[in-house]
Amino acid sequence: xxxxxxxxxxxxxxxxxSCTRPKLLLPVANQPVIxxxxxxxxxxxxxxxxxxxxxxxxxxxxxxxxxxFNLGILYSxxxxxxxxxxxxxxxxxxxxxxxxxxxxxxxxxxxIDYSRLLxxxxxxxxxxxxxxxxxxxxxxxGAVELDGKGRVRRFVEKPRPGEAPSNLVNAGIYxxxxxxxxxxxxxRAVSTETEVFPCLAKEGQLxxxxxxxxxxxxxxxxDYLRANxxxxxxxxxxxxxxxxxxxxxxxxxxxxIIGEGVKIGGRSVIGPNCAIADHVEIGVGCRVQNxxxxxxxxIGDFTSVKxxxxxxxxxxxxxxxxxxxxxxxxxxxxxxxVTLTRGVSVCPSKRVEESIxxxxxxx
Ligand code: GTP
Numbered sequence: 001x002x003x004x005x006x007x008x009x010x011x012x013x014x015x016x017x018s019c020t021r022p023k024l025l026l027p028v029a030n031q032p033v034i035x036x037x038x039x040x041x042x043x044x045x046x047x048x049x050x051x052x053x054x055x056x057x058x059x060x061x062x063x064x065x066x067x068x069f070n071l072g073i074l075y076s077x078x079x080x081x082x083x084x085x086x087x088x089x090x091x092x093x094x095x096x097x098x099x100x101x102x103x104x105x106x107x108x109x110x111x112i113d114y115s116r117l118l119x120x121x122x123x124x125x126x127x128x129x130x131x132x133x134x135x136x137x138x139x140x141x142g143a144v145e146l147d148g149k150g151r152v153r154r155f156v157e158k159p160r161p162g163e164a165p166s167n168l169v170n171a172g173i174y175x176x177x178x179x180x181x182x183x184x185x186x187x188r189a190v191s192t193e194t195e196v197f198p199c200l201a202k203e204g205q206l207x208x209x210x211x212x213x214x215x216x217x218x219x220x221x222x223d224y225l226r227a228n229x230x231x232x233x234x235x236x237x238x239x240x241x242x243x244x245x246x247x248x249x250x251x252x253x254x255x256x257i258i259g260e261g262v263k264i265g266g267r268s269v270i271g272p273n274c275a276i277a278d279h280v281e282i283g284v285g286c287r288v289q290n291x292x293x294x295x296x297x298x299i300g301d302f303t304s305v306k307x308x309x310x311x312x313x314x315x316x317x318x319x320x321x322x323x324x325x326x327x328x329x330x331x332x333x334x335x336x337x338v339t340l341t342r343g344v345s346v347c348p349s350k351r352v353e354e355s356i357x358x359x360x361x362x363x
Contacts, residue, residue, distance in 0.1 A: 001118070003046045003102035004091055005037065008054030008078055011107075013220045016329035016347045016361075017311060022056040024106045025063055026218065027294065029231040030257050030275050033218060034064065036109045036231070042069040044114035046102065050094045052087035054078040085190030089181060096178045103192075105172030109227055111214040112173055120209045121175040124150060127205040128180050130197070131173040133215045141169035142193050144208055152206040155197045168208065170197075171215055221327060225307065228292050229273040232257060238271070241278065259295065283318070294330070311348065 011018030017026060024034040041049060049071050053060050057077055064073050076091035088095070088103060095101050100121060102114060112131055121129040130152065132144060138159055145154040145165035154165055170193065183196050190196065200206040214234070216227040232255035241260035246252065250264045253271030258264075262276055265284035270276065273290040280293050283301035291305050296313040299305065303316050307324035310316065314328045321339040328334060329348035338352055343359025346352055350362050 001046045001099065001101070002048045002050060002095060002097075003041050003104060004050045004052060004076075004088060004095065005034070005104050005106045006084060006087055007034070007051045007060055007106040008057070008081065008087060009107070010055050010081070011219075014218070014224065016345055017309060017327060020311070020330045020348050022053075022059055023218070025059060026224065027275065027277055027292065028109060028218065028224070028227050029235060030259050030277055032063070033109060034060075034106060035068075037104060037106065038064075038069050038071055040111065041102070041104075041114065042071050046071065046114065048072045048074065048094075050074045050076055050091050051106075052076045052078065052082075052091055054081055054087075081189055083189035083191050085184045085192035085196050086188060088176070088192070089184040089186050089190070092181050096181065098178065100175050100177050103174045103176055105217065107219055108172045108217045109214065109231070110171065110173065110211075110216070112171070112211050117173070117209050117211070118175055120150075121207065124207040126151070126200075126207045127177045128197070128200050129175045129207040129209050131171040132168040132208045132210045133171040134167050134210070134212075135169050136167065138164040138167050138169045142197070143167070143169050146208050150207050150209070151204060152197070152201045152208050155193070155201050155206075157193050168210060171211070172217060221309065221325060225290065225292065225309065228275050229255075229290065232273055232275065247284075253289075265301065277312075300336075 007024050011023035025032045142157045143159050143164040144152050147153050184190050218224040218227045238252050238254045239257045243261045244258050246264045247266040249266045250268045256271035256274040258276045259278035261279045264282045268282055268286040270288045274288055276293045277295035279295055280297050282299045285302040286299055287304040290307045293310045294312040297310045298315045300318040303320040305322045308322045308326045310328045311330035313331050315333045317336045319337045320334050323341045325342045326340045327345040329346050331349045332346045333351045335353045339355040341357045344356045346362040
């Protein structure tokens with residue numbers, strides 16, 4: 001069984017973090033998003049993954065190579081953005097062997113039972129099956145209306161208030177019969193959601209498979225932090241890597257994960273919901289909670305980081321305050337006593353010497 005993973009988006013909503021890496025290499029609970037997905041596919045009998053790559057393709061190839069978790073990994077390279085549908089057409093030579101295949105938005109982490117999804121698809125007998133997940137607010141997603149047999153009657157992309165036919169939304173995970181490739185025009189960007197699914201629904205060939213459990217897409221910073229917290233909660237407790245030095249007067253609160261070679265100074269309190277990657281250094285008297293700290297970052301004495309994302313090798317000096325929703329790009333420096341409020345983001349390698357108290361991007 002094959003799976004095509006869409007891995008080529010620009011990830012603009014996760015800038016500045018996505019300026020220096022593809023979205024699928026962002027760490028969630030200290031593992032790149034793509035690793036969570038590949039492991040789960042391997043556990044459900046997928047043997048080959050086709051990665052549809054475009055933006056920063058080389059970084060993906062360098063990280064994954066030809067095989068991971070016993071999966072063969074093939075790359076379908078695009079010269080220009082092809083949206084969510086175009087990559088399926090582009091990769092058709094890998095996918096037209098007669099059997100159905102999975103398609104996944106690569107920025108989604110879920111514990112869906114792929115085997116059951118496939119069984120459902122085969123029993124339903126349609127050309128395509130979408131995995132559906134119930135959310136409280138469907139306005140950011142594609143909401144569906146099902147008939148009594150699980151067939152999708154209607155598909156409403158990003159419904160306005162009152163427009164959503166249900167709270168069941170497209171989870172970005174599909175099983176497609178190879179015939180669906182014929183519904184996708186060649187050589188241009190195509191949106192599966194607005195161009196392909198409505199057509200299949202009209203023909204009665206589109207089914208919906210509802211699942212529960214874990215489902216989160218990391219497309220925007222709040223959801224990225226939420227994905228991190230959800231996965232830490234599942235891992236449960238505090239996980240500490242090799243060679244970590246935690247001062248006896250420091251505390252790490254669960255759920256949190258501390259990577260290899262991390263140093264945590266006296267009276268610092270880390271957690272809950274913190275993923276601290278390898279070789280991060282945290283000084284004395286710091287407070288870090290609900291945050292993602294990328295590898296090699298330095299957090300100076302008496303600094304506080306709450307609900308924020310701190311990029312690779314970024315440097316927060318002493319008495320710095322980083323508030324909810326702030327994002328610090330790789331290699332940026334935040335100088336002594338600076339406060340960055342909610343919604344501030346700092347581009348890679350920038351130096352911030354004065355506090356910023358309203359949402360703004362430092363370019
Ligand atoms: P934003 O720019 O923040 O909207 O992110 P994005 O570019 O990743 O777009 P979106 O979140 O809508 O993408 C959903 C999934 O499709 C992600 O896994 C993307 O990597 C993937 N994707 C989006 N556009 C393309 C594309 O042109 N080619 C490929 N191969 N994948 C894409």
